[in-house]
Amino acid sequence: MAQPIERKLKPKADGQPSSSFERKMMWLTTISFFVILMAIGAGTILREDRVSSQLENRALAQAVKPTVQGVISGDDMVKMESYFTDQLLIRGTFVEMQARLSKNVLRQPFRNGIYTAEDGYLIEPSQAAQPIVPDAFRQFTQEVDRPVYFALAPSKTVVAERDGIIPDYVASNAIQRHKTMQAGFTKAGITSISLDRLQLSDYFKTDHHWNIDGAYQAYDEIVRTIGKTEPALKKVEVNPGSKRSSEHPYFGSLARKTTLAYASTGDTIEYYGADQFKGIDVCYDNTCGQPLIDEKFIKEEGDYADRYEVFMRGNHGILSMTSKTKGPKLLVLKDSFANPVLPFLARSANLEVVDVRYVNKDFDASEFAKQQNVDAVLFLHNSNIAGLMKTYQQKL
Amino acid sequence: MLFSSTIFLFLFLPFVLLVYHLLPRTFRNGWLLVASLFFYAWGEPRFVLLMLTSILINYLFALAVHAYRTRIGVKWIMFSMIVVNLGLLGWFKYSGFFVTSINETFQTTLFVPEVVLPIGISFFTFQAMSYVIDVYRQAGQVQKNPLNLALYIALFPQLIAGPIVRYETVADEINHRRETLPEFAQGVRRFIIGLSKKLILANGCGQVADTIFNMKDLSMGLAWIGIIAYALQIYFDFSGYSDMAIGLGLMFGFHFLENFNYPYISKSVSEFWRRWHISLGSWFRDYVYIPLGGNRVSPWKQYRNLGIVWILTGLWHGASWTFVAWGVYYGIWIMLEKAFLGKLLARVPVFATVWTLVLVLVGWVFFRAETFPEAITYIQAMFVPDVLWDDRASYQLVQNGVILALSCLAATPIPKRIGERFVESSGKVGQTMQYGYAMVLLFLATSALVASTFNPFIYFRF
Numbered sequence: 001m002a003q004p005i006e007r008k009l010k011p012k013a014d015g016q017p018s019s020s021f022e023r024k025m026m027w028l029t030t031i032s033f034f035v036i037l038m039a040i041g042a043g044t045i046l047r048e049d050r051v052s053s054q055l056e057n058r059a060l061a062q063a064v065k066p067t068v069q070g071v072i073s074g075d076d077m078v079k080m081e082s083y084f085t086d087q088l089l090i091r092g093t094f095v096e097m098q099a100r101l102s103k104n105v106l107r108q109p110f111r112n113g114i115y116t117a118e119d120g121y122l123i124e125p126s127q128a129a130q131p132i133v134p135d136a137f138r139q140f141t142q143e144v145d146r147p148v149y150f151a152l153a154p155s156k157t158v159v160a161e162r163d164g165i166i167p168d169y170v171a172s173n174a175i176q177r178h179k180t181m182q183a184g185f186t187k188a189g190i191t192s193i194s195l196d197r198l199q200l201s202d203y204f205k206t207d208h209h210w211n212i213d214g215a216y217q218a219y220d221e222i223v224r225t226i227g228k229t230e231p232a233l234k235k236v237e238v239n240p241g242s243k244r245s246s247e248h249p250y251f252g253s254l255a256r257k258t259t260l261a262y263a264s265t266g267d268t269i270e271y272y273g274a275d276q277f278k279g280i281d282v283c284y285d286n287t288c289g290q291p292l293i294d295e296k297f298i299k300e301e302g303d304y305a306d307r308y309e310v311f312m313r314g315n316h317g318i319l320s321m322t323s324k325t326k327g328p329k330l331l332v333l334k335d336s337f338a339n340p341v342l343p344f345l346a347r348s349a350n351l352e353v354v355d356v357r358y359v360n361k362d363f364d365a366s367e368f369a370k371q372q373n374v375d376a377v378l379f380l381h382n383s384n385i386a387g388l389m390k391t392y393q394q395k396l
Numbered sequence: 397m398l399f400s401s402t403i404f405l406f407l408f409l410p411f412v413l414l415v416y417h418l419l420p421r422t423f424r425n426g427w428l429l430v431a432s433l434f435f436y437a438w439g440e441p442r443f444v445l446l447m448l449t450s451i452l453i454n455y456l457f458a459l460a461v462h463a464y465r466t467r468i469g470v471k472w473i474m475f476s477m478i479v480v481n482l483g484l485l486g487w488f489k490y491s492g493f494f495v496t497s498i499n500e501t502f503q504t505t506l507f508v509p510e511v512v513l514p515i516g517i518s519f520f521t522f523q524a525m526s527y528v529i530d531v532y533r534q535a536g537q538v539q540k541n542p543l544n545l546a547l548y549i550a551l552f553p554q555l556i557a558g559p560i561v562r563y564e565t566v567a568d569e570i571n572h573r574r575e576t577l578p579e580f581a582q583g584v585r586r587f588i589i590g591l592s593k594k595l596i597l598a599n600g601c602g603q604v605a606d607t608i609f610n611m612k613d614l615s616m617g618l619a620w621i622g623i624i625a626y627a628l629q630i631y632f633d634f635s636g637y638s639d640m641a642i643g644l645g646l647m648f649g650f651h652f653l654e655n656f657n658y659p660y661i662s663k664s665v666s667e668f669w670r671r672w673h674i675s676l677g678s679w680f681r682d683y684v685y686i687p688l689g690g691n692r693v694s695p696w697k698q699y700r701n702l703g704i705v706w707i708l709t710g711l712w713h714g715a716s717w718t719f720v721a722w723g724v725y726y727g728i729w730i731m732l733e734k735a736f737l738g739k740l741l742a743r744v745p746v747f748a749t750v751w752t753l754v755l756v757l758v759g760w761v762f763f764r765a766e767t768f769p770e771a772i773t774y775i776q777a778m779f780v781p782d783v784l785w786d787d788r789a790s791y792q793l794v795q796n797g798v799i800l801a802l803s804c805l806a807a808t809p810i811p812k813r814i815g816e817r818f819v820e821s822s823g824k825v826g827q828t829m830q831y832g833y834a835m836v837l838l839f840l841a842t843s844a845l846v847a848s849t850f851n852p853f854i855y856f857r858f
Contacts, residue, residue: 026578027581029585045407084407095847098844107797169794170791
């Protein structure tokens with residue numbers, strides 16, 4: 001067996017510093033190291049704990065009350081480490097710094113599964129199993145005994161895939177899944193409202209939602225299709241001059257996943273002023289007169305403020321939008337994707353809006369439609385809703 | 397506790413360092429021992445008792461060896477010491493593997509004990525044995541104070557992932573050491589470099605390796621990217637940990653031996669093992685190979701001795717037949733090099749480097765794979781693939797090409813040599829850059845630690 005060489009490799013001390021400058025640098029190294037570690041550690045302990053992180057869009061771990069059993073098993077130590085890491089001083093800065101390293105030094109075009117296209121669009125390619133439209137949709141269509149429509153917008157990934165923006169080497173079957181879902185709804189007896197003409201420019205660069213132009217196109221297509229059987233449903237034009245823009249840039253859900261390093265430019269969130277929607281009474285949480293457009297969210301400080309909540313202050317289980325319109329009464333089953341469309345649609349019809357993610361567990365959509373005596377039912381989603389199918393199976 | 401955890405970095409380490417350097421010298425060992433036990437207890441408190449038991453037993457064995465050195469019975473004391481230590485290691489690390497192997501071989505249904513592996517047991521058991529053996533050989537003084545022995549075995553910088561510090565290396569420093577500013581600053585830089593190796597390079601490469609090893613139907617390109625990424629991950633993971641240990645040692649006045657010396661530039665497998673996990677190789681050489689007769693016996697006995705050492709090396713790394721195969725694989729190549737291959741390789745140094753690298757990469761497949769069929773399938777993809785290149789390989793190359801290239805470069809002595817020459821030739825500018833470089837790395841490593849939840853320490857399972 002050959003002789004190891006470890007003896008030659010015993011680390012040698014630097015020896016005595018050869019100059020006062022060298023000695024100063026040693027002091028600087030030692031003190032900096034110590035001060036940085038101490039400052040971050042002490043700062044983390046002394047600072048008030050935060051409940052959630054806007055950047056990461058999640059609740060942060062909270063202080064742990066140790067138990068004998070938890071300490072013996074080591075579980076409490078694991079929780080304490082999560083707590084300390086989550087609450088770490090300048091945590092957001094470290095996360096952004098790491099993202100900048102990934103983008104600018106390691107030249108990684110993907111971060112957390114999100115691809116940065118050359119024009120700044122953040123795209124989330126995905127390869128998943130083909131979705132199955134549950135039989136509950138067919139049963140619902142039969143039970144509700146009213147026309148049922150499905151406006152299935154292509155997800156941003158579908159459009160990017162269609163336009164060849166996702167590199168060839170990235171596996172993504174979003175188009176295939178979109179088509180499978182469309183076919184499933186048609187098979188369930190639901191009339192399809194095609195939104196396939198949407199372009200990438202109809203979506204936010206840094207968020208998975210569509211922008212106001214995409215939403216307006218969808219409104220146009222919905223009115224055109226449903227209007228064929230409900231002639232009272234007519235498109236009401238908006239005044240282009242009342243279109244407003246946020247002063248602060250908008251960094252959406254995909255920016256949160258990639259950080260500002262990747263979402264360098266941000267979006268401008270546009271909306272029509274509340275004056276365009278006068279006479280529409282918005283009710284939710286047992287209170288009417290709720291704002292349809294709430295500019296508080298537009299003016300909010302913070303890079304990752306959720307400005308998309310400008311529309312009806314976000315999602316609500318059941319929401320009604322009524323006016324003196326002569327249009328029909330529609331039940332809209334939706335998720336957040338529909339929010340910018342609803343103000344337009346509320347000028348053409350009276351709406352009962354249900355987000356099945358936030359209703360009681362015994363909610364029954366077909367019973368609700370009958371109770372509300374709606375004229376038609378509209379599902380309004382983008383094609384990335386495979387995860388919602390189980391909920392629909394229970395609620396329809 | 398992990399070195400690469402926020403609690404260690406921002407609470408434990410600065411607090412322990414501060415108190416240590418404020419205390420009078422008399423109390424420093426005591427403080428370091430308390431801190432080390434807390435460090436070990438943080439992850440698995442119940443195993444502190446096991447470690448303390450091991451320390452106590454070996455303390456008594458060493459006293460007995462010292463007292464009865466000249467009598468015949470000393471060999472029985474040494475034999476008992478080996479049986480007790482290996483018994484302890486065997487029960488916690490190998491009992492499940494042993495019984496499972498019997499059940500599979502003889503179709504029996506013996507009860508398979510489910511024993512939790514205490515962190516670092518392989519390291520602290522070997523260190524404890526090293527202590528008694530060194531006392532027996534009079535390579536180090538017997539410790540009358542059990543707290544000093546406990547400090548040697550439990551010293552937190554090297555406790556759970558090495559390097560395996562031999563007693564003779566630090567025996568004098570336990571009671572007589574000097575902490576100096578140059579060494580402290582050197583330790584800080586070394587620690588930061590190790591932390592960066594682990595958090596930036598090892599974890600970056602580890603994500604690539606894990607992704608690819610979890611895939612099926614690999615193309616040739618993908619298989620090679622995967623194993624290269626794994627080779628880099630394991631090197632930077634373990635050598636990074638050793639750097640951190642050495643750096644921490646210097647901050648407390650200890651001098652641990654180097655554990656790695658650019659192993660991937662080796663020109664033979666024998667050389668690779670003189671550059672990789674040096675402390676383990678020298679432990680087996682001095683405490684197993686040489687006592688068996690080493691090179692001073694007939695050629696066949698030399699090969700027998702090598703076979704024993706390499707089977708044990710494989711087993712030390714893990715209780716699995718794939719680890720045994722990995723050890724045997726290296727044993728065979730080292731025997732061949734000893735017989736004739738070494739002389740041939742010496743004539744063609746460039747080819748020898750590439751050849752050795754390929755052999756090492758194939759060895760890592762056995763090390764990484766959970767089962768033999770998995771390893772064979774992977775090796776087939778590397779050498780006799782169905783597909784040469786696919787989109788998944790392109791993705792890995794585009795997404796991770798830079799980190800892999802940087803890691804390949806960092807695995808050679810080139811960056812260090814360039815850095816040293818720059819510092820030597822550019823005077824104050826160089827020294828300032830050296831300081832700035834360390835601080836930038838500290839922030840980058842911390843950002844990687846905070847941002848990433850991907851933080852496995854491969855060597856902890858040993």
